[in-house]
Amino acid sequence: MKRTILWSLISVCIIIFVTGCNQQTHADERVILRFAYASNAQPVKDAMAKFGELVEEKTNGQVSVKYFPDGQIGGERELIELTQTGAIDITKVSGSALESFSNNYSIFGIPYLFDNIDHFFRVMDNEEIMQPIYQSTKDLGFVGLTYYNSGQRSFYLTDGPVQTPEDIKGKKIRVMESETAIQMIELLGGTAVPLGSDEVYTSLQQGIIDGAENNEFALVTAGHGDVASYYSYDEHTRVPDIVVMNNDTLKQLSEDQRQAVQEAAKESTEYEKEVWKEAVEAEKKEAVEEYGVKFNEDVNKKAFLEKVQPIHEKFKQDDELGDLYNKIQDERNNREE
Template identity: 65%
Template sequence: MKKNRLKKLGFALGLSSLLFLTACSTKVAESTNLDEKIILRYAYASNSQPIIDSMNEFGRLVSEKTKGQVEIAYFPDGQLGGERELIELTQSGAVDFTKVSGSALESFSKKYSIFSVPYLFDNEAHFYRVMDDQTVMEPIYQSTKDLGFVGLTYYDSGQRSFYMVDKPITTPADLKGKKIRVMQSETAIKMVELLGGSPIPMGSDEVYTSMQSNLINGSENNEFVLVTAGHGAIAKYYSYDEHTRVPDIVIMNEETLSKLSKKQKEAIYEAAAESTNYEKKVFKKAVEKEKTEATEKYAVQFNEVDNQPFQEAVKPLHEQFANNPDFSELFTIIKNHRNQTK
């Protein structure tokens, strides 16, 4: 109860700060003086440290590239809501930026559904080749333009695997009858069903108490949920089936972007791309640190998995996307990137 009160208090304070900033800062739409400072609002939910550092690096770079003319004000740690709420706030222009999981964008643009396809990418190198190819990503980023926001760049959110309260997952049979939290994604729901589990879609902020109360038996995510989110205190078994690599996506209100000067727009895009390169460098080290802390603090056990049986079980999803006229071309392009070299 106390935690909920604190959460509500944090939301109220964040909203008050947002309203104050909106009232007091120079609005892009009204800015005619080139020397006038523009303050853009960036809200985000709870995140791992490398992602937070990368978002802050984006703000530093924007300020540097615009010589202080454009500054970023942050509303962190879910002060203004979860990912769905943050997308809607960006859509309406109440905030100018947010960073959310690609899966959270599925209900706004079906193009983002492609990233929830299990075993879409062979490995990290394949993932980077696709995500760094603007001919692939730009149509996806622009697919929400008519809804009021566009994508700017991505951050690596690592691989997603199953982690459980009672025992490790070594084969799909271990998921039979298990209640598994998934993101609010139709593709993720279908994946767990094909693997024999019972998917329970819910927000990330509900996972800890749901495992604690036995509402769910486990979840799926990257390693940062174990210490950063504290889930390792309950879930002691992390199994590397590595079923998906869902990117995080930085989105921006389209109207705000359109009203910036040409140089300011260039600064935004350059800063976004450079913050992605920064995130790549810090992410891997942070994963290893998280694993070490999870082992030492919570005695979490990590186990490798032969994921071939998992891949076989989810083949119907590959067939579904390969044969869907809305996805077949994109699916083929992504698959063909596996054999390319940079």
């Protein structure tokens, strides 16, 4: 109750502040879009900055983007709610954070949903698949604009590498607040511990958890390599980051401005694809040099896939999501010649 009241007060304060900014810019016939986000890997930050540059360029300065970075006004859940109410206009969050707003986003939590990064991009760039997902929150006040690659998620432990599901058995593993992620750990024989990202380092350090799962940027950017120095490439999930925008704000833009925002979003995605791979390699190099992290690619992925088949069966048979699941699987074979 106290938390809800606190965030309501924060929302009011933000609305008062930014309304003042918009009134000031109205006379100049300019629009300022308020874009808030939590902590992120550098290539994602660069992509969000590129989005703002492109919006201003494509609208000849009529529309600009004002950023509230690095969790200044809340974590991902709070930022979604603030976008929903219109206190801010745009945010970027993990697809997993959107599960409680639209069941469609839970599809991305399925372990081994994608064969590889190429399969992931074919799905995410497919308008027929993604537009219904982006629009699934329209009645809640916001819609998806585009996605960013947030890499593959793998296990990293404090006491050794992961090669088979047996190495997860009996371990306490931090996961995001996702029912699918929790079920995955349970099927592998471990104990899932849902925690906020800001709690992971201390929990690893104090032995509250034995490991976690994330992309490589958790090792240096979040400092987890200091307390969990065994990173194993089981590559169980690829959960996209999603850029969402308040629907009323989007509708209030002129047709040309709306098109410019949508084009800028898509182009920022292409930019992020280019910078991600190089940034990952730099992160790995720093993780080895600074923390002595050991990267392990000797992982029996087939054994992991077999263990999590009940999750696949659950989605296949789901009345609401079965068709979406099948469309994603069909993209396995739709390779460009």
